Amino acid sequence: MSRLAPVLQGFFTDKLLTQKHASPHTISAYRDTWRLLLTFAQEATGTPPWKMNLSQLDHDLVTGFLRHLETGRGNSLRTRNARLAAIHSMFRYAALRAPEDAAEIQRVLAIDGSHSARTDISWLTDAEAGALLAACDRATWIGRRDHAMILTALRTGLRVSELTHLTCADVRLGTGAHVHCTGKGRKERSTPLDKPTAAVLRGWLAERSGQPDDPLFPARRGGVMSRDAFQARLNHYKPAAAEACPTLASKKLAPHVLRHSTAMSLRRSGVDTSVIALWLGHEDTRATQVYIHADLEMKERALARTTPPDVQPGRYKAPDQLLAYLESL
Numbered sequence: 001m002s003r004l005a006p007v008l009q010g011f012f013t014d015k016l017l018t019q020k021h022a023s024p025h026t027i028s029a030y031r032d033t034w035r036l037l038l039t040f041a042q043e044a045t046g047t048p049p050w051k052m053n054l055s056q057l058d059h060d061l062v063t064g065f066l067r068h069l070e071t072g073r074g075n076s077l078r079t080r081n082a083r084l085a086a087i088h089s090m091f092r093y094a095a096l097r098a099p100e101d102a103a104e105i106q107r108v109l110a111i112d113g114s115h116s117a118r119t120d121i122s123w124l125t126d127a128e129a130g131a132l133l134a135a136c137d138r139a140t141w142i143g144r145r146d147h148a149m150i151l152t153a154l155r156t157g158l159r160v161s162e163l164t165h166l167t168c169a170d171v172r173l174g175t176g177a178h179v180h181c182t183g184k185g186r187k188e189r190s191t192p193l194d195k196p197t198a199a200v201l202r203g204w205l206a207e208r209s210g211q212p213d214d215p216l217f218p219a220r221r222g223g224v225m226s227r228d229a230f231q232a233r234l235n236h237y238k239p240a241a242a243e244a245c246p247t248l249a250s251k252k253l254a255p256h257v258l259r260h261s262t263a264m265s266l267r268r269s270g271v272d273t274s275v276i277a278l279w280l281g282h283e284d285t286r287a288t289q290v291y292i293h294a295d296l297e298m299k300e301r302a303l304a305r306t307t308p309p310d311v312q313p314g315r316y317k318a319p320d321q322l323l324a325y326l327e328s329l
Helices: 004-019 024-045 059-072 077-095 099-109 126-134 141-156 160-164 195-208 227-244 246-250 255-268 273-280 290-294 296-305 321-328
Strands: 178-182 188-192
Touching (some): 004 024, 004 077, 024 059, 024 077, 059 077, 126 227, 141 160, 141 195, 141 227, 160 255
Antiparallel strands (some): 178 188
């Protein structure tokens, strides 16, 4: 039987850090998964993690851990599947280094992720985005920083980690203005800027007057802004923005909503999904299909084009109260 500790240490140091150059976010997510799993395994087996054998993390223990995530910790199916992906990744690494445990490794790798219904994405309309930007008090330094930061997020669709880790040198405002970032999987990409956003960033850079490697949108103390701090700024502006645009009140306002807003704006402007995938840094265009499903107006326009000439266009209305009831189910 193989000892777990050297295999797990090799997975993090050799596979994730050296070979894959995994991002700090990925490292922390995988680390948290294994801390939770090893704590659960210690309670189940009575063996401290540093003495465990790989075979003790068998199919039954891992499935029990996944049930614990859902029922004991109240995790969503998405979180449960993300934890399972981290476990699978380590077991695939272990398969070549612990052949004596191959049978149990394959049983764990055979555990399927849970399937959940696709939820509708949330995004901001032009009016809602405008109200959010207007809520930033541009008479203050923090307000000008937040206005430039939120505008950049809305126009580029950068992930929150990509946005907060932008440096002053990452903004290129010459011909073909764009921002350069290192995204998920250490992949580099450039995202174009429209003229209004470029103008705002030009003014912000002049005021920021930082060194090339300094954060473009620094926190109060000058360092990189955290994900929670960015969320706190959105929470700060939401009440004022909702007063100007009441539809914002019922919407969840989160960094990824700004990213969705960029994608929906591009989609509704007729930009092809393959271009949107490149814009957002998606490896697979299937990840971009969600924006087609979310665009109800586009579906209705498609339906209008297929309406038979002798049928009055519009939504279906049930001619009978009972049929209307059935239609409402």
